[in-house]
Amino acid sequence: MVEGKFQADYDVSQFIGAARDHRPEVVIFNSPGGSIQTGFALGRAIRTLGLDTVQVRGLECSSACALAFLGGVKRVAEPGSIGVHKSSFSGMAWGDADEAVSAIQSATAAVLSYLREMDVDPGLLELALQYESSDIRYLSGSEMEQLRVTTRSDPDPLPAGPTAQPSAAPNPAPSSDQVSRSVPEPKRMAIIEGIDFYGSDVASGTVNSAILCGQECVARGDQCGAFTFNSSERARKGPNCFQKDSRGFLDGNQEAISGLMLSPSDPAPQPFSLGVIDPTSDLMIGVDIPGHDLSRRPHPSAKSVQACRLECLGDERCVAFTYVIERSHCWLKSSGEGAVNKVGMLSAYKHVRRFSPRIIPTE
Known part of the structure; x- marks a missing residue:
């Protein structure tokens, strides 16, 4: 270092x-x-x-x-x-x-x-x-x-389909009925701390709080159904409020605060548990998890740490992963046992975190 x-x-x-x-x-x-x-x-x-x-x-x-x-x-x-x-x-x-x-x-x-x-x-x-x-x-x-500050051997964007969605074990995340807006004029918002609504962005900007980010989402009307605010001080040097047409999928991130717009008829989301690999705290550089591979070959499309992390979240069999930096190889694991220190490797474990949405009026 x-x-x-x-x-x-x-x-x-x-x-x-x-x-x-x-x-x-x-x-x-x-x-x-x-x-x-x-x-x-x-x-x-x-x-x-x-x-x-x-x-x-x-x-x-x-x-x-x-x-x-x-x-x-x-x-x-x-x-x-x-x-x-x-x-x-x-x-x-x-x-x-x-x-x-x-x-x-x-x-x-x-x-x-x-x-x-x-x-x-x-x-x-x-x-x-x-x-x-x-x-x-x-x-x-x-x-x-x-800007080519980072390199990628895979020119395609990160997967946005079902394989990239985090698994929700042991308890399910809010259902589609709970997280979709039924009318264009929200009266409440459900705030969830530690969750990033990944993807589905329609606009971004810089604000000082999650509440202000939510107010900007409300002002956008039916074009904005959800938002994510990055609470990191570093994020204030660039966009930290991401407005979304829908919630995208749930990604655990301790620096994120997300909100879902709710109409009077929408039920309030209930507490839920979610499998997470937090990109701000769970990535272990210089650690390898030998063996326990879910496949004989590295993942065919996960050519970055972020993509590898998302693939593990989206696979219920995956409890950990190891990423080989030099080769851009992603190995999904059925077990995290036997971790060892090894240069050129990056590993992380999936763990379950509990989330409790809180309701805030928008008026």
Whole structure:
């Protein structure tokens, strides 16, 4: 793991020596950034060594750290785990105005050259320059994919059909009668903490609370039947309120607060239990679960950690999974016994969580 602030005088040969001694397959970061040149140097060293990079939301990787992350041959990152801002590209000291302009132009050219070298969309720089040094813009999963911040061997979108839906054991989640709106004018909303209504987005924006997100959904009328609010402070640097035409499917996420619009005739959803693999807390980097595979071959379409997680949630036989980062292989497991530490692997267990919706009036 690369930790701490990137100092301008850092000798990248230390990193190269450690990598050759320990032979890791992936690099993980916990850094607020720092020197751009150090970010460049670390990224190029990672690429030269043929290493992959992985980032989770529980650790920090922003500013110049984002540049180092781009060095990974294969790059896997959870939504909201990579942050960018202007200071990553313009944090230099200069004298007069002409020197300042020259320095900014030089830094911008250097970053553009680096992004092209790493086969990353130059639009990442354009996005970063919109945010001052006192602010950070954390990238969504779709933004990272579109800008090629993360890599995917599978060009198709994540599965949205029945196989991606979480299983609800031992007790069922709210039925379709409970979660669908029967009239276009809601009078109440059911708030569920710790649940993400995955998919079915019609609009997004940035607000300060789940209640305000719900009010925006109400204002949209019959176009919005549900919403999900991301309560993470990082999410406020980008969209954190996602309005939906329907609830999508239920995905456990401790940072999410979701709401379902209810008419006077709709029954209130009852407490329910759900099998979850929380993307913010349950992913274990460097852990393998050998054996117990549900198939002799890796899952044919789950080519990312997110897709692998969703496939496990949607398969009642699956109690855990292991993802091989270098090969983008997803192995669904019938048991989670015998876990061992192993570089280049990422594993997680499915567990049951209880949810209790609460009703709030919309008027």
